Structures are given as structure tokens and as C-alpha cells.
Amino acid sequence: MAKKRYSCPTCSEEFQKETSSNFPFCSKRCQLIDLGEWASEKYSVPSLETPESDFELEELKGSTAQDKLVH
Structure with missing residues (x-):
């Protein structure tokens, strides 16, 4: 064989x-x-999440980047 x-x-x-x-x-x-x-990074593993979806999730939670700043 x-x-x-x-x-x-x-x-x-x-x-x-x-x-x-x-x-x-x-x-x-x-x-x-x-x-x-x-x-x-010529190759990558596809992801269901995108950076934009992370931002939208924060908006849905009512949090913004400005809220996270320490004054």
C-alpha cells in the first residue's frame, strides 16, 4: 500500500x-x-465581535469613555 x-x-x-x-x-x-x-498578523482568526460592537455594548450599558475618566 x-x-x-x-x-x-x-x-x-x-x-x-x-x-x-x-x-x-x-x-x-x-x-x-x-x-x-x-x-x-498576515493571518488572523476571524472573530464574531468587532471593536465597534464593544463600543456599542458600552453605550447600551449607559457608560461612555468620558464617564471612565478620573477627575
Whole structure:
């Protein structure tokens, strides 16, 4: 039976899982490239909340940024 081949999400190179200690990447280089993309915020996880919705929530509570200032 032929071993399953995977495609690296960074460079699209095909490889076998057993030959890569950096799975799901084909190499340490591709793993670090991916990490760099996350660190530079090129990738992000979608969120249901937006900064605007946080502001609207504060307005609904009757609180404003001005109310929070210490005089």
C-alpha cells in the first residue's frame, strides 16, 4: 500500500508525514515562514465581535469613555 502524501501549506511541496518532523509542514523553514506570517498578523482568526460592537455594548450599558475618566 502506498503511503499517503501531504501537501505543505506554505510551499505546496508533497511529502510523506513520516519524513517530516515538522508536520504539517515539509520542513523547519516552511514552519518558520508560517510562524512569521502569524506574528506579522498576515493571518488572523476571524472573530464574531468587532471593536465597534464593544463600543456599542458600552453605550447600551449607559457608560461612555468620558464617564471612565478620573477627575
